[in-house]
Amino acid sequence: MFDFLIVGAGFSGAVLAERIASQLGKKVLVVDKRNHIGGNAYDYYNEAGILIHKYGPHWFHTNDKGVFNYLSQFTKWRYHFHVVKTYVDGRLLPIPINMDTLNSLYGLNLQSPEEVQAYFDKVKLPISNPKNSEEVVVSQVGEDLYNKFFKGYTLKQWEIHPKDLAASVTARIPTRTNRDERYFTDTYQCMPKDGYTVLFQNMLNHPNISILLNTDYKDIQTFIPFNKMIYTGPIDSFFDYKFGKLPYRSLKFEHETHNKEYFQSVQQVNYPNDYDFTRIVEWKHATGQQSSVTTITREYSILANDETDKYYPIPMEENHQLFNLYKKEADKLGNVIFCGRLADYKYYNMDQVIARALMIFEKQINTK
Template sequence: MVGAGLSGAVIGRKLAEAGHSIVVCDERNHIAGNCYTERDSDTGVMVHVYGPHIFHTDDEEVWSYVNSFQTFLPFVNRVKTTSGGRVYLLPVNLHTINQFFGKTLRPDEARDFITSIAESSIEDPKTFEEQALKFVGRDLYEAFFKGYTVKQWGCSPTELPASILKRLPVRFNYDDNYFFHRFQGMPENGYTEMVERILKHDRIEVRLSHRFTRSDTHDFDHVFYSGPLDGYYDFELGRLGYRTLDFERFNYDGDYQGCAVMNYGDLGVPYTRITEHKHFSPWEKHEKSICYREFSRACEEGDIPYYPIRMADEKALLERYVERASAEQQVTFVGRLGTYRYLDMDVTIREALDTANAYLGSLAGQAKLGAFFVTP
């Protein structure tokens, strides 16, 4: 298992329980990948070192799986945003609409009002901006979507596909739960302890600060690779595009913002959001606080890749890497980096469980597991 994050840990555990001897290696000096958490010795706050990870899913099997390794306690993500010097609720809902426009609209009235200000002349939106204007109109778009999107993706919303804004970004009720999923929570003692328990098996050996190279593949019956797909081939065809994140960490004596996540939609504010980590564990009480200002930029060599860009140029290059990878006989590419897709944690775990089952099935004479269980 190349990578000691969720993909490597879950696949490794499943195969170890089936009797296989597993080596899990990672370049970093810790397990759990980007969902790594650690408790700050000064404040006692559980810190999401690579930015916050909030678990949410409708997959009951995945929810049971994570709870078998760590107790998940209730956490509902209620995001706020600062725009034009005022604080609003996200996602845009009935309270946001009434506050922003100074109205007291009921749901049906708000729906009619938004329809009246939306740009109905856009019949087939091609870009992110056109999609937003068609759905919510220019005022809400510029207040809550435009600036944040420019900072997050480093380009104009006119250059991004409409598919990024997949659904109507407005709720005509007062629901400010950021996610729709049935199961939502946070691990009581952090994600690191959860992954540590997944990896705790007599047949699993963990090697940290260990760099895997392509030549090492032949030392194993099979390799599950959750590192960057282009990195496996030493970027020989070029580098796939990613956005990375920089975090400006600061301490505060007290409660800095009163919520876990505060977005900043104005272009004049260089960061996209501030996260206050003690609020991700609402069952704990801490006098002091740790916050992150979050900045998004283009990923360069040596940076941690976070979000795949998947624009036209990247998709063309991805196709070439997928074609090359498809010839591999004993390597399966998994996870966010291995398949160059944005994956939430629950989807990552679901695909890891399914991939492990597919591999065990292939050993039992069923369909052969190829380079991808899910093709990018």
């Protein structure tokens, strides 16, 4: 008899399993369709001995000290700033757009944040209340930078024109007036020293936690007794798509190992306008691994189907309306808790997933 059946061994499921097992002393069964724990954060050593992320890059960053301290129980860290370049007009330029981007791209000689801001003020469009992704960007940096850096990348990533995407999509993308080339400015920026999979192994290493891999929870829920379920999978799947399928973006990866120490100068290069792929990631920049060979990964964005993994909820109004139908059904269930990017149909960052799981534990589970 299990106190909780947790569907999904990603961050949401693992955090809640660990909290319930260690803090409440209750028995938990974690079930996952895949043959490994860790969800989309799963990493492994490939044939060349390079540590890579199977489902695309996971760069950890947060301002949430509680989340950082919580994870620090299960891993040591390698502190590392995430740096991205964008291939525009035949050159590698800093992204987020900063002083160096503008000077290099336009042959300017901007010297201070005030001069950079004055340039943005000159080129940006006067839109006080942006309604979509395109308006967000052009209201900050104008049409030329939007066309060079954002429009093509967004079209590749979503196959939807930025005019038709929620403002929240490009609101995630920062712009700088100084020379700071870090992609994130969060207080904590690091990678698990031994990888994410080891972090998950440490998190789930508890006598009250049992794990079933290669298993669909629907195949076992009728004969393995449990009191309550925590569901972290796609919410539409839980309800057998009774209102229709929620759309997602998926990803396709091409891994290549090269007989050289490094392939590119930074861990990620974006390609908004050239080639079919969206970015090339080189793992060793982030992990700090020493090797005479290196592995890169090209990433392609595709529409999810029944044969692919679901990565990104598509932030359009009609999709949120469909999700709300499922949410109303979920709210009627007293013995199922929905949690995670797929269950909430929200484009969470990693730290937001962890923070939400910790909050659900405190507010909905640890209530005595």
